[in-house]
Amino acid sequence: MRTTPRSDLAVRFMALDTQLMRYRAFWQCQPFHWHDVCWRNQHPDLCAALDQLSLPQLLDDEDMTTRARWLAPWLADAEQVQRLTYLPRLQPQLTELPAGLSTFVPGRKWQQIRCFEAATADYALPFMEWCAGKGHLGRLLGWRRQQPVVALEWQRELCQVGQTLARRSHVDQQFVCADVLAEESNHYLCQQQHAVALHACDDLHVALLERGVAAGVSAITLSPCCYHLSRQQPYRPLSVLAQASKLQLTRSDLRLAVQETVTAGARERRLRNTELTWRLAFDLLQRRLRDQDNYLPLPAIPRHLLSGDYRVFVDWALELKGLLHAKPDTDAVAKSLVDGAGRLPVVARMEWVRQLFRRPLELWLVLDRACYLEEQGYDVKVSEFCARTLTPRNLLIEARRRH
Numbered sequence: 390m391r392t393t394p395r396s397d398l399a400v401r402f403m404a405l406d407t408q409l410m411r412y413r414a415f416w417q418c419q420p421f422h423w424h425d426v427c428w429r430n431q432h433p434d435l436c437a438a439l440d441q442l443s444l445p446q447l448l449d450d451e452d453m454t455t456r457a458r459w460l461a462p463w464l465a466d467a468e469q470v471q472r473l474t475y476l477p478r479l480q481p482q483l484t485e486l487p488a489g490l491s492t493f494v495p496g497r498k499w500q501q502i503r504c505f506e507a508a509t510a511d512y513a514l515p516f517m518e519w520c521a522g523k524g525h526l527g528r529l530l531g532w533r534r535q536q537p538v539v540a541l542e543w544q545r546e547l548c549q550v551g552q553t554l555a556r557r558s559h560v561d562q563q564f565v566c567a568d569v570l571a572e573e574s575n576h577y578l579c580q581q582q583h584a585v586a587l588h589a590c591d592d593l594h595v596a597l598l599e600r601g602v603a604a605g606v607s608a609i610t611l612s613p614c615c616y617h618l619s620r621q622q623p624y625r626p627l628s629v630l631a632q633a634s635k636l637q638l639t640r641s642d643l644r645l646a647v648q649e650t651v652t653a654g655a656r657e658r659r660l661r662n663t664e665l666t667w668r669l670a671f672d673l674l675q676r677r678l679r680d681q682d683n684y685l686p687l688p689a690i691p692r693h694l695l696s697g698d699y700r701v702f703v704d705w706a707l708e709l710k711g712l713l714h715a716k717p718d719t720d721a722v723a724k725s726l727v728d729g730a731g732r733l734p735v736v737a738r739m740e741w742v743r744q745l746f747r748r749p750l751e752l753w754l755v756l757d758r759a760c761y762l763e764e765q766g767y768d769v770k771v772s773e774f775c776a777r778t779l780t781p782r783n784l785l786i787e788a789r790r791r792h
Contacts (some may be wrong), residue, residue, distance in 0.1 A: 617647065
C-alpha cells in the first residue's frame with residue numbers, strides 16, 4: 390500500500406522528538422529541586438568536566454553551537470540536535486515609513502513589528518489582527534498593503550487608543566472589543582482573510598489556529614509565544630504527529646522553551662543572578678523552617694525587591710507562603726544567603742546542559758503547530774523573521790490554505 394510521504398516539517402519534528410526523548414533526563418529535570426547534579430552518578434565524567442568551569446562561564450549565554458561542540462564527547466548527538474534548529478532567516482527590506490505609524494511603540498517592539506510585516510506574504514486579502522493590543526501591527530499592514538484590517542482586542546481602552554491611531558494614519562482598521570477565547574470571536578473569522586498574530590500567548594494563538602482552521606481562513610501568519618501560560622496542563626499537542634509522541638510536557642518544561650534572555654542588558658543580567666541566588670537561599674531557609682526537604686516554589690518576584698535588601702525579600706516570601714509564624718533570626722537569614730550562593734554553581738551546571746535543549750524544545754512546539762496546519766490542508770513554512778538579538782521569539786509560521 391502506498392503511503393503519503395511526510396513533509397520536511399514532519400521529518401524534522403520526528404528527528405527532534407527522537408533526540409528530546411533520548412536526552413530528556415538532562416532537560417526535564419528541575420535544578421531547584423536538587424542539592425547536587427541529579428545525573429552525577431549516571432554521567433560522572435561529564436560532571437567532572439563541568440566542575441572545572443567557573444561560575445561566570447556557566448552563567449554566560451554563549452553560542453549554543455559552541456556549547457554543543459563542548460558537550461559532544463558526552464552527549465553524542467549534541468551537535469546534531471543544534472543543527473536541527475537551523476532555519477532560513479528572512480532578510481526583509483525595511484524602507485522609510487511615516488513617523489506617525491510608530492506612535493506609542495517602543496523602539497525594539499517597532500523593529501519586531503517591521504520585520505514581521507516585511508516577512509508577511511501579500512495575498513491581497515483583508516487582515517484579521519488577533520490579540521491586537523493598540524493595533525500597531527495591523528496599522529502597518531493596512532497602510533502598507535492597502536487592505537482593510539479587523540483588529541480583535543479584549544481591552545476596551547486599547548481599542549479606543551488604536552482606533553484613534555488608525556484614523557490619524559488614514560488606515561482602514563476597525564477595532565472589535567472581544568475576548569478571542571470566547572465563542573463570539575468565531576464571528577469575525579472568515580475564508581477570505583489573512584489572520585496575523587505577533588507574540589500571542591499560548592491559549593490565545595492556539596485559539597487562532599483551531600478557530601481559523603474551522604472557519605477556513607485563507608492564510609495565517611503567526612509568531613507564537615509563552616507556551617507555559619496555557620490553562621491546559623499537561624501540554625495538549627495539536628497535531629496527530631505530536632499526539633503520537635511519548636513526550637509528556639509539564640509547565641516547567643514549557644517554561645524552558647522561553648527562558649532565553651539574549652536581549653537583556655547588563656543590569657537585567659545582574660538582577661537575574663541576584664534573583665537566582667535569593668531563590669536558592671530562600672529555598673534552603675524554608676526547608677529548615679518547615680523541616681521538609683522539598684522545594685516550595687515562589688511566583689514572580691517584584692523587581693524593586695531585587696534592588697533592595699535580602700531580608701526584606703525573605704519577609705515578603707515568608708508572608709506569601711504563610712510562614713511568618715516561623716520567622717527566622719538574623720543569623721539564620723544570613724546563613725541561608727551564604728548557603729544559597731554556594732548552591733548556585735550546582736544549579737548553574739545543570740542549567741548549562743539543560744539550556745542546550747531550549748531551542749530544540751521551542752522548535753518542537755512550533756512544529757507541532759505547523760504540522761497541525763499541514764494536516765488541516767495548509768501549505769506551511771517555518772522560518773526566522775528577525776535576528777535573535779531583536780527577540781528570541783523569532784520563529785514564524787506561514788500557512789496558506791490549499792485550494
